[in-house]
Amino acid sequence: MNVAVETLDRVRKKVEVTIPEEKVTELRETIYGELKRQAKIKGFRPGKVPRSIITTYYKDYIDDELKKRMVQDTMQDALIEAKVDPVTEPAVDFIEEDGRSGYTLECEVMPEIELPSYTGIEVEVEPINVSDEDVDKRIDGLQHMHAEMVPRVGDAKAQTGDFVVIKYQGYMNGKPVKGVGTDAYPLELGATTLMPEFENALIGLGIGEEREVEITFPDDYPDKSIATKTIQFKVEIKEIREKRLPEINDEFAKDLSFENIASLREGMTEEIRKEKETGRKRTVAQSIMETLIKGVDIPVPKRLLEKRVSMMIGDTMARFKADRMTEEEESNLEGNLRNDFTPRAEERIKSEMILAKIAEKEGIKVDDEDISERMKRMAEDSRRSYTEVEKFYQEYNLMDSLRNGIAEEKTIDFLREKAVIKEKA
Incomplete structure (x- = not known):
């Protein structure tokens, strides 16, 4: 096997693989x-079909299978010999010349980049302060989380703050809209979970009472299948529950495993402080990466970018109810998502390249202990056994992805430690 490498540009290499005729x-x-043993051709017994018949009858299959096996048997060794590490599946083109057999691989590779200065980057951040108002809001949230839902009975009417269970169906031109309806939808009135016009129509209704409401959905409504459309809804209240809030006192604090209201406030203060510290870490990391990306010229491999964007679009489209969208609406949505995701995917790929280069230069590595500790944490968070988590990552070939993710985190930690953090006055 003869292997030759040609550099096409900073992110593409062409590898030509010539295979000896004996191979x-x-x-x-x-x-x-294989064909001789398996071929079933009328007039011949299995295993007795003449070679000339087989090669004529299965010519296209033999040609295609030969090309497939040439690549399968030699590509990995050829890439190792060429010292080329593709970031996407190489594009294969076969050599069609008399006396020469083989193929070429167009490989996308990570570009060589010259890192800008990455230590001592200045980042300005907000000071971390926890106010009494912050604590009050957190305790107010806990109070609502632990509210008692008491059924309203008799002639009670729904009002803001109540929890209701509703039955509704949407109609267009007098016909039910598929997927826009349910027999039991829970809703807190006033929480603006649904369109305000919809919620307002429920105020004053009693159990078993119905009302019709017409709503025109805006252009930017998340469910693109009904965005810009006008839908008539028939709504019925099936259940009304009043939210009764517990009194905020020492007993309330004890129910939350605190000694008293003072210790509850102390606990909430520390919790909020940790959250703000975590948010600051994210802000610092984002600012550092923005500075580094601006400071270096990085071409992004075209097919790698397209693959990332397609994955992002696929994940998002799966969350939409595609069965309720026309082909035109689905196409428009996909186009909008592509425009939105492409720059984000490009920035993410550039970040990965920079972090990988810094990790290599600084000798930042991920060992088996790092992997083990991360899996233990994932097992605890998901309430699964360590063995289950490990098996999942091995079966779906996710170990490299996990290792790369940990390496990125360690590199970002390194950059944060070396950054100059300044609090705003």
Whole structure:
């Protein structure tokens, strides 16, 4: 096997692989032997079909299978010999010349980049302060979380703050809209979970009472299948519950495993402080990466970018109810998502390249202990056994992805430690 490498540009290399004729003959004979044993052609007993008949009858299959096996048997060794590490599946083109057999691989690779200065980057942040108002809001949230839902009975009417269970169906031109309706939808009135016009129509209704409401959905409504459309809804209240808030006192604090209201406030203060510290870490990391990306010229491999964007679009489209969208609406949504995701995916890929280069230069590595500790944490968070988590990552070939993710985190931690953090006055 002869391997030659040509650099096409900073992110593409062409690898030409020429395979000796004896290797090609060996592969062809293997294919022929398999066909001879398996071929079923009328007028011949299994295993007794003449070679000339097999090669004529299965010519296209033999040619295609030969090309497939040439690549399968040699590509990995060829890439190792060429010292080329593709970031996407190489594009294969076969050599069609008399006396020469083989193929070329167009490989996308990570570009060589010259890192800007990455230590001592200045980042300005907000000071971390926890006010009494912050604590009050947190305790107010806990109070609502632990509210008692008491059923309203008799002639009670729904009002803001109540929890209701409703039955509704949407109609267009007098016909039910598929997927826009349910027999039991829970809703807190006043929480603006649904369109305000919809919620307002429920105020004053009693159990078993119905009302019709017409709503025109805006252009930017998340569910693109009904955005810009006018839908008539028939709504019925099936259940009304009043929210009764517990009194905020020492007993309330004890129910939350605190000694008293003072210790509850102390606990909430510390919790909020940790959250703000975590938010600051994210802000610092984002600012550092923005500075580094601006400071270096990084070309992004085209197919790698397209692959990332397609994955992001696929994940998002799966969350939409595609069965309620026309082909035109689905196409428009996909186009909008592509425009939105492309710059984000490009920035993410550039960040990965920079972090990988810094990790290499600084000797930042991920060892088996790092992997083990991360899996233990994931097992605890998901309430699964360590063995289950490990098996999942191995079965779905996610170990490299996990290792790369940990390496990125360690590199970002390094950059944060070396940054100059200044609090705003």
